[in-house]
Amino acid sequence: MRLFKDKESKKRLERWFGRQWVNLIMLATRFLTVERARAFGRIMGNLGFYLIPRHRRQAIRNVNLIYGKEKSKKERREMIRRTFIHASCFGWETIYLYTHNITDGKVKGLVREVKGLEHLEKAMARGRGVIGLGAHLGNFPLLARRLDTLGFPSTSIMRQMRDEKLETIFTIMRERFRQRSIPKLPVSRAIKESIAWLRQGNLLMIYVDQRSGRGVKVDFMGVSTPTPTGAAVFALKTGAAVLPIVNVQDGDGFYNLLIGEELPVVKTGDQKKDIFLNTARFNKAIEKYIRLYPDQWFWFHNRWKGVKLNEN
Numbered sequence: 001m002r003l004f005k006d007k008e009s010k011k012r013l014e015r016w017f018g019r020q021w022v023n024l025i026m027l028a029t030r031f032l033t034v035e036r037a038r039a040f041g042r043i044m045g046n047l048g049f050y051l052i053p054r055h056r057r058q059a060i061r062n063v064n065l066i067y068g069k070e071k072s073k074k075e076r077r078e079m080i081r082r083t084f085i086h087a088s089c090f091g092w093e094t095i096y097l098y099t100h101n102i103t104d105g106k107v108k109g110l111v112r113e114v115k116g117l118e119h120l121e122k123a124m125a126r127g128r129g130v131i132g133l134g135a136h137l138g139n140f141p142l143l144a145r146r147l148d149t150l151g152f153p154s155t156s157i158m159r160q161m162r163d164e165k166l167e168t169i170f171t172i173m174r175e176r177f178r179q180r181s182i183p184k185l186p187v188s189r190a191i192k193e194s195i196a197w198l199r200q201g202n203l204l205m206i207y208v209d210q211r212s213g214r215g216v217k218v219d220f221m222g223v224s225t226p227t228p229t230g231a232a233v234f235a236l237k238t239g240a241a242v243l244p245i246v247n248v249q250d251g252d253g254f255y256n257l258l259i260g261e262e263l264p265v266v267k268t269g270d271q272k273k274d275i276f277l278n279t280a281r282f283n284k285a286i287e288k289y290i291r292l293y294p295d296q297w298f299w300f301h302n303r304w305k306g307v308k309l310n311e312n
Helices: 007-029 034-051 053-067 073-099 104-110 117-125 140-149 164-176 187-199 230-238 271-292
Strands: 111-115 130-134 154-158 180-183 203-207 216-220 223-227 241-249 255-259
Touching (some): 073 140, 111 140, 117 130, 117 241, 130 230, 180 187, 187 230, 216 271
Parallel strands (some): 130 241
């Protein structure tokens, strides 16, 4: 007997449960310290590894595809378990900061080290805007707030959630993190607003690590896969500088904001070729950080959709 009449009914129920879970964490974190919130996150992450088979299967597939020849089955399984724990801790920690009215002091206390700030300062000084290459790695909402405390407000392009009530919650949350955003849809308006933001000499964060059906196929983690081209298109269009920016956790539970050196933008005069070459280069730059901190990346996303294991 089928539990759901159609896929949409199942998705509606999943969204409802997701909303209730967020509301529950919001209520719980009001009475917790950040250390206790992280502790609950670790417990829930361990449970999630066993109780959320859909995400576990996707993570297993992705990790097997990328690390199948490098790591043993035991090592891959442990890596996935740590990924669940990190994702859960990240969620609890982020909601804790939201419910406790995050301050600049708290942000600086959590993100203790900023490495490579001189690269961003040099690029911003040109006045042509900067494209920050980001990834769903570490604590990326906290990245925007830490940049803001350094005097570099940023914005990013975001797709709105289908659950309007949950989108409202996350919109308020992003505002408290000073995580400004440009709606991804309609695309034409998103492009126009992004270019205008860069031409004003501002910082635009673009998260290049997720799949894009409209993108170009380039190598990512050793596998050719469709990749978003926005960063390359905007860099070629505006002359903005491009450099990777990530916020990753160290062994003590605090974060390091890592700003890489500026990446040269290839300009051959062939637009199609330039978009391909720059997209590939930008992908490689962000891949380096994911490989350094694999437990902190979002392996649950279907990044290599349609790729078979024997194609690696």
